[in-house]
Amino acid sequence: MNPFLLWFHKIGSPPTFYRIAGRIAPWCLGIGFVLGAIALYGGLVVAPRDYQQGDAYRIIFVHVPCAWMSLFAYGFMAVNAFIALVWRIKLSEILAMASAPIGAAFTFITLVTGSLWGKPMWGTYWTWDARLTSELVLLFLYFGVIGLYYAIDDRRKAARAAAFLALIGIVNVPIVHFSVNWWNTLHQGSTVRLLGPSKISGDMVWPLLTMALATHIWFFASVLARSRVGLLELDSGKDWARDIALADAPRDTVTAHG
Amino acid sequence: MKPGTTFAACSALIRRDLTLVWRRRGDTLNPILFALIVVALFPLALGPEPENLRRIAAGVVFVALLLSGLLALDTLFRGDYEDGSLEQLVLSPHPLALLLFCKIAVHWLTTALPLLIVAPLLAEMLNLPHAILPVLMASLALATPLLSLIGAVCVALTVGMRRSGMLLALLVLPLYVPVLIFGAGACNAASAGLAFVAPLLWLSAGLVLALVLAPLACAAALKISLS
Amino acid sequence: MADFFAMGGYGAYIWVSYAVFLIVLAIDAIAPRLGRKRVLAEIRGKLKRQQTRKTP
Numbered sequence: 001m002n003p004f005l006l007w008f009h010k011i012g013s014p015p016t017f018y019r020i021a022g023r024i025a026p027w028c029l030g031i032g033f034v035l036g037a038i039a040l041y042g043g044l045v046v047a048p049r050d051y052q053q054g055d056a057y058r059i060i061f062v063h064v065p066c067a068w069m070s071l072f073a074y075g076f077m078a079v080n081a082f083i084a085l086v087w088r089i090k091l092s093e094i095l096a097m098a099s100a101p102i103g104a105a106f107t108f109i110t111l112v113t114g115s116l117w118g119k120p121m122w123g124t125y126w127t128w129d130a131r132l133t134s135e136l137v138l139l140f141l142y143f144g145v146i147g148l149y150y151a152i153d154d155r156r157k158a159a160r161a162a163a164f165l166a167l168i169g170i171v172n173v174p175i176v177h178f179s180v181n182w183w184n185t186l187h188q189g190s191t192v193r194l195l196g197p198s199k200i201s202g203d204m205v206w207p208l209l210t211m212a213l214a215t216h217i218w219f220f221a222s223v224l225a226r227s228r229v230g231l232l233e234l235d236s237g238k239d240w241a242r243d244i245a246l247a248d249a250p251r252d253t254v255t256a257h258g
Numbered sequence: 259m260k261p262g263t264t265f266a267a268c269s270a271l272i273r274r275d276l277t278l279v280w281r282r283r284g285d286t287l288n289p290i291l292f293a294l295i296v297v298a299l300f301p302l303a304l305g306p307e308p309e310n311l312r313r314i315a316a317g318v319v320f321v322a323l324l325l326s327g328l329l330a331l332d333t334l335f336r337g338d339y340e341d342g343s344l345e346q347l348v349l350s351p352h353p354l355a356l357l358l359f360c361k362i363a364v365h366w367l368t369t370a371l372p373l374l375i376v377a378p379l380l381a382e383m384l385n386l387p388h389a390i391l392p393v394l395m396a397s398l399a400l401a402t403p404l405l406s407l408i409g410a411v412c413v414a415l416t417v418g419m420r421r422s423g424m425l426l427a428l429l430v431l432p433l434y435v436p437v438l439i440f441g442a443g444a445c446n447a448a449s450a451g452l453a454f455v456a457p458l459l460w461l462s463a464g465l466v467l468a469l470v471l472a473p474l475a476c477a478a479a480l481k482i483s484l485s
Numbered sequence: 486m487a488d489f490f491a492m493g494g495y496g497a498y499i500w501v502s503y504a505v506f507l508i509v510l511a512i513d514a515i516a517p518r519l520g521r522k523r524v525l526a527e528i529r530g531k532l533k534r535q536q537t538r539k540t541p
Contacts, residue, residue: 029514040503045489055493062506105513113502120495133435140432147425148415152483160482161415165429168411168475172432218510225517232524236531245528 012091014231015240021224028221035214042207050204056120060204063113064192065212066106069219070138071173073103076223077145078170081163091227093159094234096166097149098226102219104142111135122186130179131187138176141169155234267352268360275364278337285333289326289369290376296322297380308385315384316394316445322380323373323398324405324434328427330369331409334361335417335480344417348477348484355473358480362410362473370402393448393458400461401441407465407472408433414479437464 010016043061050057080096083089114132115125126132145162152158180189191200192208200208235241259266279286300318304310338344347357377398381391412429416422444457492499 044503049493054495056495056498058492058499059502062502066506101516102513105509109506109509112505116498116502116505120498133439137432137435140428144425144429144432147428151416151419151422151425157482157485160485161479164475164479164482165412165415169432175436222513222517225514226520229517229520229524232521232528236524236528241528242532245525245532248525249529 012089014090014235014238017091018228018231018240018244021228025221025224025228028217028224032214032218032221035210035217039207039211039214042210047204047207053121056117057204059113059117061207061211063110063117064208065215066109066113067135068212069215070103070107070110070135071176072216073099073106073219074138074142074166074170074173076219077103077166078173081166084163085160085167088160090156090234091231093156093163094227094230095223096163097145097159098223098230099219100142100145100149100162100166101226102222104139104146106215106219107135107139107142111139127186129185129187130183131176131185134172134176134179137172138169141166141172144169264352264356267350268356271347271357271360272364275361276368279364279368286368286372289330290372292329293322293326293373293376293380296325297383300384311384312387313449315381315386316390316449317442318384319377319380319386319394320398320401320438320442320445323370323377323402324438326373327370327402327405327409328430330365331406331413331426331430332423333369334365334410334413339417344480345484348480354477354480358410358476359469359473362406362476365410366403366406370406374398374402387449390445390448393454394445397441397444397458397461400458400465401437404437404461404465404468405434407468407476408437411472411475411479414476415483417480417483437461440464 011020039061043058047058047061049055077096077099080092080099083092084096111132114135118127119125145166148165149158149162152161179185180187192205232241232244259269297318300314301311304314335344338347348354350357374395377395378391381394386394409430412426412433415429416426419425440457440460444454444461447457448454490496490500
C-alpha cells in the first residue's frame with residue numbers, strides 16, 4: 001500500500017491520533033499564546049491612534065480575528081461533517097463536534113466585542129443589519145449543532161445528525177462574509193484583502209495579522225485537545241482508553257486489573 | 259391505477275394522511291387558536307393605538323404564523339414514528355424523498371392552509387392597511403410552504419426524541435430567519451410605498467429550491483435518525 | 486500609564502473587550518482538561534463496577 005495512504009489510515013486510528021495530538025497540542029497552545037501576546041502588545045502599545053476613531057479602533061485586534069475564526073471554524077466543522085457523513089470516519093465525526101464549541105466561543109467574542117465597539121462609534125450596542133444579524137444566526141447555528149449532538153444518546157448517530165445540521169447551515173457562512181457587499185449595512189465593508197492591496201495602514205495591519213495567525217493556531221490546539229477527550233469517550237470500552245485511564249489514576253485508588 | 263407503482267404508493271400515502279387528519283379534524287383548530295391568541299396579546303401589551311399596531315401588523319402576523327407552524331411541525335412524523343409506520347416508509351422501495359414530499363404537502367394543507375385562511379382576520383385585528391393585504395397574503399403563501407419544508411428537515415433530525423420541543427425551535431429558527439426577513443420585508447416595503455416584488459421573488463426562488471432539495475435532505479436526515 | 490488605561494476616553498470599551506476575549510479563550514482552554522479528567526474518572530468507575538461484578 002502506498003506509504004501516504006498508510007500514514008493517512010494510521011492517523012485516523014484513535015489511539016494513534018490521541019498520542020500525536022497529545023504531542024502537538026501543547027506546542028500549538030504555546031506558540032498561539034506567544035504570538036497572541038506579541039499581537040496584543042503591537043495592537044495596544046505600538047500601533048498609532050486612528051485619526052478618525054481615536055483609540056477605540058484597537059478593539060479591531062480582537063474583534064476581526066475572532067470574526068474570521070468564527071467563519072473558519074464553521075468551515076472546518078463543515079468539511080469534517082461532510083467527510084463524516086460520506087465516509088463515516090470516526091475521527092472526522094470527533095473533529096467536527098470538537099470544533100463546534102470553539103466556533104461558538106469565537107462567534108460570541110465577535111458579537112460582544114463588536115457591540116462594545118459599536119457603542120462609541122455608532123452610538124448603539126446593536127443594530128439589525130445584515131452582517132450583525134447573520135453573525136447572530138451563526139451563533140444560533142452553532143448552538144443548534146451542539147444541542148443536537150448532546151441530545152442523542154448514541155454518540156456516533158448524534159455526531160452524524162449534528163454533522164448533517166452543520167452542512168445545512170453552511171449556507172450562512174457566505175452570507176455573513178458577503179453581507180457588507182450585498183446589502184446596505186451599518187457595518188463597514190472589508191478593508192483587509194487576501195488578494196490585492198488592503199485599505200488599512202501597514203503599522204496597524206501587522207498586529208491584526210499576527211493575532212489572526214495566533215487565533216488560528218490556538219484553534220488547532222483547542223480542537224486537538226477536545227478531540228482527544230472525544231476519542232476517549234467514544235472508545236471508552238476499548239483497551240487503549242482503559243490503559244490510559246488506569247495510568248492516569250491517583251496513586252492510592254485503583255489497582256491494576258486482574 | 260396499478261397497485262405497486264410509485265404513483266399508487268404516493269396516492270395511498272396522501273389518502274391515509276388526509277383520513278388520519280380528518281378523524282381528528284378538531285386538532286386543525288389548535289394552530290389557528292394559537293395564532294389568534296398570539297396576535298391578540300399584542301394590542302393588550304402595546305395598547306390599542308391603531309397607529310402603533312398598523313406599523314407592526316404584518317410582522318406580527320408573520321411571526322404568529324411562524325410560531326404556530328413550529329408547534330404543528332411535531333405532528334408531521336410523531337404519529338407515524340410511534341406506531342412504526344415511519345420505519346416502514348423509510349424501508350419502502352419507492353423513492354423516500356417523493357413519499358416525504360407527499361407527507362409534507364398534506365401537512366401543509368392541513369396546518370398552514372387554515373392559518374392562511376385566518377390570516378386576513380389576524381391582519382384586521384392589528385389594523386393592517388387593506389392595500390397591503392394582498393402583499394401579505396402573497397408573501398405568506400410563498401413563505402408557509404418554505405417554512406414547512408425547512409421545518410420538515412429539522413423535525414426529521416429530532417424524530418423520536420421525547421422532549422424535542424425546545425431543541426427543534428433552536429434548530430429551526432436560524433433557518434427560518436431569512437424567510438422571515440424576506441417575507442415580512444416585502445410587506446414592510448409595501449407599507450412604506452417602496453418596491454416589494456424583489457423579496458417576493460427571493461422567496462419564490464427559495465421555495466423552488468426547497469421543493470426539490472428539502473425532501474431529499476429530509477430523507478437523508480430520517481435515515482440518520484432512524485439508523 | 487494612566488493615559489494608557491484611559492485610551493483616549495474609550496478605556497472601558499477596550500478593556501472590557503480584551504477581557505472578554507481573554508476570559509472566553511481561557512475557559513475554552515481549560516474545558517478540555519476538565520473533560521479529560523471527567524472521562525478518565527468515568528472509565529475507571531466503569532472498570533471498577535465491572536470488577537466487583539466479576540468477583541463473587
